[in-house]
Amino acid sequence: MSTFKALSLVALMALGAAGAAFAADAKNGLGAPVGLGDKITETDIKAWDITILPDGTNLPPGSGTAAVGAKLFGEKGCNQCHGDGALGGRNGALITDQPLKGGGIEANKTVKNFWAYSTTLYDYIRRAMPWPAPRTLSNEEVYSLVAFILAGNKIIDEKTVMDARSLPQVKMPNRDNFIIKFPDKI
Amino acid sequence: MGIFRTRGGVGRSSPDEFVAGNGLLHRRALLGRGIALAGAAGIGSVGGVNGAAAEPVQDAEWSGHQGSNVMEYGTRSRFEKDTLRILSNPKGEARTQHARTPHHKLNGTITPNPLHFTILHNGIPDIDPAQHKLVIHGMVKQPLAFTLEKLLRYPMVSRTTFVECGGNSAPLFSNEPVQATLQHLHGLVSNAEWTGVLLSTLLDEVGVDPKAVWMLAEGADTAALTRSVPLKKAWDDAMIALYQNGEPLMPEQGYPMRLVLPGWEGNMQTKYVRRIKLVDQPAMTYYEARNYSPVLPDYTAYKFYFVNEVKSFITSPSFGMGLKEPGYYEISGIAYSGSGRIERVMVSADGGKTWADAAIQGPTMHKAFTRFHIPWRWDGSPAILTSRAVDDGGNIQPLRADFVKARGETLKPVTNTFGFPNQHYNSLTSWGIDAKGEIKHVYV
Numbered sequence: 001m002s003t004f005k006a007l008s009l010v011a012l013m014a015l016g017a018a019g020a021a022f023a024a025d026a027k028n029g030l031g032a033p034v035g036l037g038d039k040i041t042e043t044d045i046k047a048w049d050i051t052i053l054p055d056g057t058n059l060p061p062g063s064g065t066a067a068v069g070a071k072l073f074g075e076k077g078c079n080q081c082h083g084d085g086a087l088g089g090r091n092g093a094l095i096t097d098q099p100l101k102g103g104g105i106e107a108n109k110t111v112k113n114f115w116a117y118s119t120t121l122y123d124y125i126r127r128a129m130p131w132p133a134p135r136t137l138s139n140e141e142v143y144s145l146v147a148f149i150l151a152g153n154k155i156i157d158e159k160t161v162m163d164a165r166s167l168p169q170v171k172m173p174n175r176d177n178f179i180i181k182f183p184d185k186i
Numbered sequence: 187m188g189i190f191r192t193r194g195g196v197g198r199s200s201p202d203e204f205v206a207g208n209g210l211l212h213r214r215a216l217l218g219r220g221i222a223l224a225g226a227a228g229i230g231s232v233g234g235v236n237g238a239a240a241e242p243v244q245d246a247e248w249s250g251h252q253g254s255n256v257m258e259y260g261t262r263s264r265f266e267k268d269t270l271r272i273l274s275n276p277k278g279e280a281r282t283q284h285a286r287t288p289h290h291k292l293n294g295t296i297t298p299n300p301l302h303f304t305i306l307h308n309g310i311p312d313i314d315p316a317q318h319k320l321v322i323h324g325m326v327k328q329p330l331a332f333t334l335e336k337l338l339r340y341p342m343v344s345r346t347t348f349v350e351c352g353g354n355s356a357p358l359f360s361n362e363p364v365q366a367t368l369q370h371l372h373g374l375v376s377n378a379e380w381t382g383v384l385l386s387t388l389l390d391e392v393g394v395d396p397k398a399v400w401m402l403a404e405g406a407d408t409a410a411l412t413r414s415v416p417l418k419k420a421w422d423d424a425m426i427a428l429y430q431n432g433e434p435l436m437p438e439q440g441y442p443m444r445l446v447l448p449g450w451e452g453n454m455q456t457k458y459v460r461r462i463k464l465v466d467q468p469a470m471t472y473y474e475a476r477n478y479s480p481v482l483p484d485y486t487a488y489k490f491y492f493v494n495e496v497k498s499f500i501t502s503p504s505f506g507m508g509l510k511e512p513g514y515y516e517i518s519g520i521a522y523s524g525s526g527r528i529e530r531v532m533v534s535a536d537g538g539k540t541w542a543d544a545a546i547q548g549p550t551m552h553k554a555f556t557r558f559h560i561p562w563r564w565d566g567s568p569a570i571l572t573s574r575a576v577d578d579g580g581n582i583q584p585l586r587a588d589f590v591k592a593r594g595e596t597l598k599p600v601t602n603t604f605g606f607p608n609q610h611y612n613s614l615t616s617w618g619i620d621a622k623g624e625i626k627h628v629y630v
Contacts, residue, residue, distance in 0.1 A: 029341070041329065048404070051463065105608045106597070127412070177487060181491045182491070182493060186400075
């Protein structure tokens with residue numbers, strides 16, 4: 001064995017020991033990390049770290065109600081695309097009883113007839129709406145808009161306050177109708 | 187595979203060597219391509235002279251003076267200006283925008299960058315590469331931020347692979363065949379050589395917590411598009427791509443960096459990727475919870491349809507082309523599989539009654555476009571051309587009847603070719619040719 005090979009083997013073994021708690025067996029083929037990434041803290045990533053998980057992980061503090069959400073829906077211009085009262089405009093209704101069943105495989109998927117998790121609603125509205133100015137709503141405003149859409153669809157009561165505790169507990173009507181297509185890939 | 191006849195038909199008693207019904211010739215005629223093959227004598231007039239007498243030649247006007255100036259960034263011939271993508275939303279109204287690749291006007295396997303398909307969910311962001319960052323965090327030992335400048339110093343790999351929208355071919359869910367070009371039907375798939383840094387290299391550097399199972403990949407676009415991707419895929423062959431067919435990514439493909447997940451649903455391959463968070467559960471983001479969960483005939487739905495399964499379609503001849511006269515044509519098409527390499531493509535000219543093996547143009551690559559050809563002598567009677575691909579995992583493109591049984595078809599005929607009645611269609615595409623040579627989209 002050449003000295004070079006022997007040395008890199010030692011380096012690899014050392015790396016293996018150091019990274020034992022983590023899945024770090026250097027796959028770059030160099031035997032050691034390139035190491036050009038800049039260290040950053042979770043605090044400094046906060047502004048981008050907006051994804052909400054279905055169990056409620058990462059939901060922010062604050063709360064909101066359907067009554068406030070109904071007002072915001074007009075004030076924030078949501079009605080221009082989704083219609084007054086979210087009943088449908090050029091970009092579709094957010095509050096509707098249109099069923100999935102009977103519509104064929106092309107059936108229109110709605111919040112009520114299809115979405116499996118209430119957290120998706122919070123994540124998506126905060127991330128992407130209103131379309132012309134995404135990520136401008138406050139956390140409180142998002143809770144209220146979510147409450148308005150859920151209450152309008154009769155998934156929650158008009159009075160139920162939405163916050164980091166109550167929102168993930170809302171069970172969406174279509175939750176149990178999904179099949180994982182490729183379980184072996186996960 | 188007894189039903190697929192690779193030899194037979196009229197055979198050597200005819201000047202052509204027919205190998206399946208309605209005039210399909212042995213692929214040997216093409217496999218040779220300049221190389222004399224033993225036993226290739228039976229191909230008769232494929233290489234013979236059938237044309238009328240040509241005019242005498244003379245110098246053309248354009249060869250008599252200095253040509254135009256060479257440009258810094260090349261442009262194509264003014265005669266090819268109608269080789270364009272079709273746009274679903276050319277005025278950029280407040281909804282998604284799609285551009286579909288004109289496969290019926292292209293050849294080979296690589297999609298030119300300006301013709302690569304794209305879908306944008308809130309326009310193309312104008313990103314300054316000097317200010318863009320990729321952050322990897324969550325269940326890791328040390329969160330890290332990578333600038334483009336730093337990433338360019340990492341070990342690079344190049345990989346040719348197709349990217350396909352989960353909604354590609356969606357008009358074929360229609361209960362009646364939609365009369366539209368190949369571009370309308372299958373324009374949301376393209377194939378390019380991507381160059382960049384393997385994600386596994388970067389994951390090594392942050393040190394992944396063994397309890398992490400998924401990663402959330404998020405873009406710096408207006409929609410901050412986010413998808414959950416199993417970490418298994420990240421370790422397997424995911425890449426942070428910086429180059430597309432040799433040049434920096436096109437802005438509509440994610441400039442300055444995008445995630446490439448070879449063979450998987452296009453929407454998951456986050457463009458403008460700015461953040462990867464390691465987590466223990468999928469986020470069920472909008473696009474995975476709604477758009478890309480195909481509804482099944484019993485109204486349950488698939489969750490996470492990661493893989494774009496084995497598929498093929500004939501690009502020439504295809505809808506709208508028309509055959510001017512009986513005689514020799516080369517049938518050509520594209521096959522690909524998100525599970526592996528294309529091993530075999532069968533072609534039928536009689537609507538699937540008899541099949542012949544097409545010549546596969548190598549080298550064939552894993553999860554990449556593979557071009558196939560088969561010589562054909564059209565006798566002027568009605569014919570139905572169709573193709574069926576098999577990958578190296580033994581996955582075979584499903585026949586339409588079987589596909590529809592499992593996945594369903596629409597209740598009403600599809601009228602909007604830009605709509606998405608469902609996702610992940612990978613059954614056959616068939617072209618019906620009548621005695622006049624007109625080509626229609628048909629089902630067999």
